[in-house]
Amino acid sequence: xxxxxxxxxxxxxxxxxxxxxxxxxxxxxxxxxxxxxxxxxxxxxxxxxxxxxxxxxxxxxxxxxxxxxxxxxxxxxxxxxxxxxxxxxxxxxxxxxxxxxxxxxxxxxxxxxxxxxxxxxxxxxxxxxxxxxxxxxxxxxxxxxxxxxxxxxxxxxxxxxxxxxxxxxxxxxxxxxxxxxxxxxxxxxxxxxxxxxxxxxxxxxxxxxxxxxxxxxxxxxxxxxxxxxxxxxxxxxxxxxxxxxxxxxxxxxxxxxxxxxxxxxxxxxxxxxxxxxxxxxxxxxxx
Amino acid sequence: xxxxxxxxxxxxxxxxxxxxxxxxxxxxxxxxxxxxxxxxxxxxxxxxxxxxxxxxxxxxxxxxxxxxxxxxxxxxxxxxxxxxxxxxxxxxxxxxxxxxxxxxxxxxxxxxxxxxxxxxxxxxxxxxxxxxxxxxxxxxxxxxxxxxxxxxxxxxxxxxxxxxxxxxxxxxxxxxxxxxxxxxxxxxxxxxxxxxxxxxxxxxxxxxxxxxxxxxxxxxxxxxxxxxxxxxxxxxxxxxxxxxxxxxxxxxxxxxxxxxxxxxxxxxxxxxxxxxxxxxxxxxxxxxxxxxxxxxxxxxxxxxxxxxxxxxxxxxxxxxxxxxxxxxxxxxxxxxxxxxxxxxxxxxxxxxxxxxxxxxxxxxxxxxxxxxxxxxxxxxxxxxxxxxxxxxxxxxxxxxxxxxxxxxxxxxxxxxxxxxxxxxxxxxxxxxxxxxxxxxxxxxxxxxxxxxxxxxxxxxxxxxxxxxxxxxxxxxxxxxxxxxxxxxxxxxxxxxxxxxxxxxxxxxxxxxxxxxxxxxxxxxxxxxxxxxxxxxxxxxxxx
Numbered sequence: 001x002x003x004x005x006x007x008x009x010x011x012x013x014x015x016x017x018x019x020x021x022x023x024x025x026x027x028x029x030x031x032x033x034x035x036x037x038x039x040x041x042x043x044x045x046x047x048x049x050x051x052x053x054x055x056x057x058x059x060x061x062x063x064x065x066x067x068x069x070x071x072x073x074x075x076x077x078x079x080x081x082x083x084x085x086x087x088x089x090x091x092x093x094x095x096x097x098x099x100x101x102x103x104x105x106x107x108x109x110x111x112x113x114x115x116x117x118x119x120x121x122x123x124x125x126x127x128x129x130x131x132x133x134x135x136x137x138x139x140x141x142x143x144x145x146x147x148x149x150x151x152x153x154x155x156x157x158x159x160x161x162x163x164x165x166x167x168x169x170x171x172x173x174x175x176x177x178x179x180x181x182x183x184x185x186x187x188x189x190x191x192x193x194x195x196x197x198x199x200x201x202x203x204x205x206x207x208x209x210x211x212x213x214x215x216x217x218x219x220x221x222x223x224x225x226x227x228x229x230x231x232x233x234x235x236x237x238x239x240x241x242x243x244x245x246x247x248x249x250x251x252x253x254x255x256x257x258x259x260x261x262x263x264x265x266x267x268x269x270x271x272x273x274x275x276x277x278x279x280x281x282x283x284x285x286x287x
Numbered sequence: 288x289x290x291x292x293x294x295x296x297x298x299x300x301x302x303x304x305x306x307x308x309x310x311x312x313x314x315x316x317x318x319x320x321x322x323x324x325x326x327x328x329x330x331x332x333x334x335x336x337x338x339x340x341x342x343x344x345x346x347x348x349x350x351x352x353x354x355x356x357x358x359x360x361x362x363x364x365x366x367x368x369x370x371x372x373x374x375x376x377x378x379x380x381x382x383x384x385x386x387x388x389x390x391x392x393x394x395x396x397x398x399x400x401x402x403x404x405x406x407x408x409x410x411x412x413x414x415x416x417x418x419x420x421x422x423x424x425x426x427x428x429x430x431x432x433x434x435x436x437x438x439x440x441x442x443x444x445x446x447x448x449x450x451x452x453x454x455x456x457x458x459x460x461x462x463x464x465x466x467x468x469x470x471x472x473x474x475x476x477x478x479x480x481x482x483x484x485x486x487x488x489x490x491x492x493x494x495x496x497x498x499x500x501x502x503x504x505x506x507x508x509x510x511x512x513x514x515x516x517x518x519x520x521x522x523x524x525x526x527x528x529x530x531x532x533x534x535x536x537x538x539x540x541x542x543x544x545x546x547x548x549x550x551x552x553x554x555x556x557x558x559x560x561x562x563x564x565x566x567x568x569x570x571x572x573x574x575x576x577x578x579x580x581x582x583x584x585x586x587x588x589x590x591x592x593x594x595x596x597x598x599x600x601x602x603x604x605x606x607x608x609x610x611x612x613x614x615x616x617x618x619x620x621x622x623x624x625x626x627x628x629x630x631x632x633x634x635x636x637x638x639x640x641x642x643x644x645x646x647x648x649x650x651x652x653x654x655x656x657x658x659x660x661x662x663x664x665x666x667x668x669x670x671x672x673x674x675x676x677x678x679x680x681x682x683x684x685x686x687x688x689x690x691x692x693x694x695x696x697x698x699x700x701x702x703x704x705x706x707x708x709x710x711x712x713x714x715x716x717x718x719x720x721x722x723x724x725x726x727x728x729x730x731x732x733x734x735x736x737x738x739x740x741x742x743x744x745x746x747x748x749x750x751x752x753x754x755x756x757x758x759x760x761x762x763x764x765x766x767x768x769x770x771x772x773x774x775x776x777x778x779x780x781x782x783x784x785x786x787x788x789x790x791x792x793x794x795x796x797x798x799x800x801x802x803x804x805x806x807x808x809x810x811x812x813x814x815x816x817x818x819x820x821x822x823x824x825x826x827x828x829x830x
Contacts, residue, residue, distance in 0.1 A: 175658040179721065182616050183672035184645035186638065197662050 015277040022273020028266025036082040045073035047080050048231050056249045065255040068238070069245060074255045077233035081256065084145065084234050085263065088227070089214030091149045093207050096156020101203060103157070104164030105195055108172060109187040119165070122158035131220055138226035148227040152217045156210050163206055167199035201278040208271035212264045219260050235260050288352035288371070288454045289313050289487060290335060295347035295357070297327075297334055297511075304330050305511045307347070312455060312487040317478070319502030319519065320491045321534065323740040324711075327511040328491045332457045335489070336374055337364045352454065370400045373448035377460040379440035383432040389416075389443045390428025396450050415446040419476055437604070438469035442476065449480060456480070457489045462497065466604040466767040471811035474501055493740065495538045496770075499523060499818035507531050523822040533742065539816045540745035541774040542752035547595030548759035556630070557591035558647065558729045558761055559615060563624035564588045566610050584610040586785035587624070594728060597755055597762045599776035599793065601769060601808060607785040608765050612733050615763065616650050617641065629728070646675050649722035653734035655714035659706035666702040669721045676725075691720040694758075695750060712743030719750065729761045736771055748775055769812045773797055781805040 016022045044064070051071035059066045065074035107115040125133075134151035141147045171177055171194070180190045221227035222236025230237070235256040242252035290312040297305040305327045312318045322328045333339050335349055337356060349356040352371065354363065368374075376382045384392060393415060394408035403411070413423045419442040432440055441461060448456055458477065462470035478501060481488050492498055498505055498519065505522045507515040507530060515528035526532040565587055570579035585607045592598050602608045613619040614626060617633045626633050628644045636644065649672065652658040659668050669688045673679060679687070689699055695716040706714055715735060722730050732751070736744040752775060754760055766772050772779055772793065779796050781789040783804035789796055800806040 175652040175654055176660045178616075178618055178652065179650060179658055179718075180660075180671060181618055182645070182648070182650045183721075183725075184638070184641060184675050185671070189674075194660050198660065 012277060016273065019273040019276045021269040022277055025266050025269030025271070025273050028262060029270050032082055032263045032266060033086065035079050036086050039076075039079035039083050043073075043076035043079050045076045047072060047076045047233050049073075056245070056252075058249075059251055066249070066251040068241065068252055069249070072233075074238075074252065077238060078235070078255055078259050081233045081235045081238065082259065082263070084228050084232060085215045085218055085260075088145060088149050088152065088218040089211050092152035092156055092214045092218075093210045095149070095153030096160045096210060097203065097207060100157040100160025100162075101164040101196070104161035104166075105168050105191045107161070108165045108168035108195075109191055115165075118161070122161055125155065125158045131217065134217065134221055135224065135226060138221065143226040143229060145228045145232075148218055148221045151221070152214050155217075156214070159210060160203065160206065163202060164199055167202055168195045171195050171198055205271050205275045205278065208267055208274060212267035212271070215260065215263055215267070290372075290455050290489070291348075291350045292331070292335065293348040293350070295331070295334060295345060295349060297330055297339070297343060297345050299340060299343045303511065305334070308508075308511075308513055310506050310513065310516065312489050313504075314454060314487050315481060315485040316503040317481055317488040317490055317501055319498030319505045320489065320508060321493065321495050321498050321505065322508035323493060323534075323742065325510065326508040328508050329459055330511075331508070332374070332459050332489060332491055335455075335457060336368060336372060338374075369396050369448075369453075370451045371453055372455045372457065373451070373453040374457040374459065375441070375444045375448050375461050377463050379437065379444045379464075380432060382444050383440060383447075385432055388429050388431055389426075389435070390430075393428070393443070393447050393450055396447060400451050411450070412446070415450055416443075418449070418480075419443070419446045420472070421446070438465055438472065441465065441469075441473055445473070445476060445480075449484075449486075452484055453486055455487045455489065457491070459491045460493070461490070463492070463494075467769065467811040467813075468603045468807050470497070471813075477501075494813070495534050495741070496813035496815035496818070499815050500813040507534065520822045520825060523819050524826045535815065535819065537741040537745040539770070540741075540748060542745075542749045544597075544752055544775075544777065545756040547597075547755050547761075548757055557593050558629060559590075559592040559763075560627045561591075561615070561624070562589050562626075564611070564614060564621045564626055565623040566607075566614060566619065567622045583785050585614070585621070588782075588785075588787050589624075590780060590787065590790065592729060592761050592763060595755065595759045595761055596778065597764060597776045599772035599779035600763060600765045600782060601767065601772050601779060602782035602804065603808070604767065606782045606804075608782050609733055611782070612650075612731050612763065612765050616648065616731055617644070642675055645672070646725040647728045649725060649727040649730050651715070651718045651722050651730060651732040651735045653737055655711045655718060655738060656706075658718050659714065661705065661707060664703050664705060665717060668706065669717065669724055671721060672725045687724055688720075691724045692717075694723055694754065695720045710743075712739055712747060715739060715743075715747055716750065719747075719754070723754070723758070723760075726758070727760060729763065731763045731765070733765045734767070735764075737766065737768065744771070751775055769797060769808060770815075781808065 049072065054067050054071040055069050057063050057067040063073050063075065065078065067073055103118060107118045133155070134148070137151040138147050177190060177194060180194055218227055219236035219239070222234040223240045225237070225240065227236055228234035238256040239253055242249070245252055293309050295305055295308040308331055310318065320328045320331065334345060335356065337359060339345070345357055347357060351367070356364070383389070390409060390412055393412040394405060397403055397408040397411050398405060409428065412428055416423055416426060416428070421439060421442055426439070432443070435443065461477070462473050465473065474497065477488060480486060490498065490502060502519050505517065505519045506513055507522070507528065509530050515522055515531040522531060526535060564585055565583065566585040567581040567583050570582050572579050588611060600608050600611070610619065614621050620634055629647050631640055631644050633641065633644055666685070666688055669691055670684050673684050673687060688702065692699060692701060697713065697716050697720065701717070706717070709717065736747050739747060748771065751762065755762060764772060764776055776793055778791065779793050780787045781796065781802060781804055783802070788802040789800065789805045796805060797809055800809045
């Protein structure tokens with residue numbers, strides 16, 4: 001993402017690392033990413049290994065989070081599932097940012113009818129509950145990780161379009177934009193050089209939060225069987241499979257549940273911390 | 288009941304803001320506190336209200352009506368605030384709550400302090416509104432702040448502040464956000480309240496001319512200290528402290544106007560020819576099926592700007608002068624009429640045809656903070672207009688930027704710094720550098736010195752006059768401050784309700800204004816030079 005851009009900002013590091021939520025959020029997010037990265041080269045067990053004899057084992061030194069009803073190691077599944085969750089949410093956010101931000105900036109620069117049409121189109125997408133429409137898309141095009149990404153991504157578009165448009169509209173009123181126009185720059189050039197860097201802050205914060213929401217939505221879709229398909233592990237489907245065994249194998253539900261909570265919590269803290277760190281700087285600059 | 292501040296020291300965190308302030312506000316008198324930004328004048332006022340930011344420590348004494356306010360508890364202060372001591376601020380829009388009607392807001396304070404019923408409070412509010420010149424027949428109490436103009440909002444703020452007939456009113460830059468005509472009205476209103484009710488007024492302003500007109504006594508502050516104090520006449524006459532003299536000199540500063548150098552590119556032909564320029568805006572729809580009326584912001588304006596000419600454009604706020612400037616800068620299109628700049632019809636020109644025009648016309652804006660992208664270095668910001676000359680290499684570009692910086696007397700090491708590292712006056716110099724870099728024939732300046740302290744303003748005015756003399760640049764200088772226009776322009780246009788109602792050489796227009804609008808502007812402008820002269824004459828009579 002646009003992380004390097006943040007680092008350029010003077011004074012950002014000091015404020016960010018003074019913020020507890022930023023430090024904790026960043027730490028949790030890095031842990032989750034590290035776990036996902038490690039799963040590419042090493043997991044305690046192969047997630048496709050079925051060992052029926054070891055099924056429904058409680059957590060132990062051999063199996064940290066126990067085993068499921070097919071005898072698969074839950075810790076390994078969580079690790080590989082993290083990869084899946086992050087990939088789906090990240091690509092969905094990239095779709096949202098990649099399409100939403102240009103649309104929003106375009107609407108703000110053009111104004112008038114195109115702006116109106118675009119924002120009303122946004123409202124239409126907003127009017128559908130996100131999960132319901134995701135179900136619809138998955139139902140039409142078939143379940144699978146790709147369709148889950150598309151479904152979640154589509155719902156990120158209006159969020160980012162609206163945010164970008166709002167920020168850009170306020171900037172278009174500023175004198176430094178007028179100065180750029182007086183020097184004869186086109187609106188596309190002004191958008192790239194002045195508008196986007198100045199709304200990057202709010203977009204980064206929103207992207208972090210959209211990432212957390214994306215992970216939740218992916219889990220939700222997988223839970224109802226419309227996300228990632230077996231045998232590839234997914235936190236949401238693990239929860240689904242654990243449902244019928246809650247009474248005698250609660251660890252099957254607790255482990256993926258905690259993984260989701262942990263990751264979403266980390267991303268939300270990171271988003272909060274980023275907002276805290278970026279906002280006072282904005283306030284200083286405005287004064 | 289008077290307010291007496293004695294040896295007041297204030298520090299916030301590690302920084303010392305006030306160093307031993309002593310002053311008195313007598314009932315029925317106006318004390319003017321003058322100073323430039325950072326002089327601690329607002330902090331003095333906030334100390335009296337005990338509304339200081341968290342982490343402030345005060346020592347010394349603030350006595351009001353026999354009670355010590357320094358470190359007074361909240362209970363006592365809440366009792367005094369709004370009842371015995373009231374305050375009004377610079378920006379009335381932010382001082383009023385946008386979601387409550389003005390009636391509710393005036394009545395709230397009355398109910399709170401007297402325990403009156405809502406009905407009684409409303410009746411009192413009606414009287415107060417009449418007192419501040421907003422009769423209820425025309426300005427019902429059910430209006431919201433956004434339905435009033437800036438001057439009307441400030442009147443409402445005064446009505447609220449005066450609801451309890453306070454013994455002391457603190458006014459912190461009450462007219463800075465208003466144009467001169469409204470400023471004169473608000474100052475008259477305040478003067479009247481002081482004379483009629485015997486309240487004391489602490490008037491805080493950066494404008495020595497306002498204080499000279501209004502105040503009985505004067506305190507001049509600099510960097511948290513009082514440098515000069517006494518009755519207004521005495522202070523103006525004696526100019527005992529060099530800083531007072533410097534302020535007065537800067538406030539009345541008129542740069543030496545030398546003839547402009549001949550501009551080589553455009554000979555005698557006018558740079559700008561505006562013919563019957565009109566800009567209409569639609570007003571909000573009346574209903575789903577009925578369009579709103581159109582509002583004419585600029586109405587059939589015609590004028591020329593010649594090479595090297597310095598043309599002033601003055602008028603009350605809302606008269607259309609900024610809209611006109613936007614159209615000259617091709618940021619907005621007229622709905623009728625033509626504007627031609629160096630022979631190009633800019634209303635219908637495409638981007639390519641506009642290039643020479645963009646090179647020829649540059650702009651400087653009012654807010655030195657807002658006219659730069661905070662994320663770019665000075666080099667990139669000043670070089671922004673150079674994209675019009677794509678053939679330049681980056682070394683040539685840097686040379687042009689350095690030349691422009693030298694023109695405005697800014698050091699070359701500014702290149703790699705960011706705009707927030709500079710003061711307001713320096714940023715306005717940088718804005719001039721950006722405007723100069725294309726070697727323009729005309730610079731449109733919209734209130735370029737309004738946001739600056741007087742001493743900085745004088746320097747920037749000198750710079751503007753100098754640039755005209757050396758580089759032959761023509762200026763369209765927009766301001767509501769007649770003093771500034773008079774100092775820098777040879778010709779002036781007066782605008783009112785979208786039309787140019789008067790045009791001529793500065794001295795003619797300002798000495799013998801013909802139109803109502805020009806007369807109102809001239810009459811409303813506080814004249815420091817005259818006030819000083821009067822003080823000196825009186826001193827001569829006394830002697």
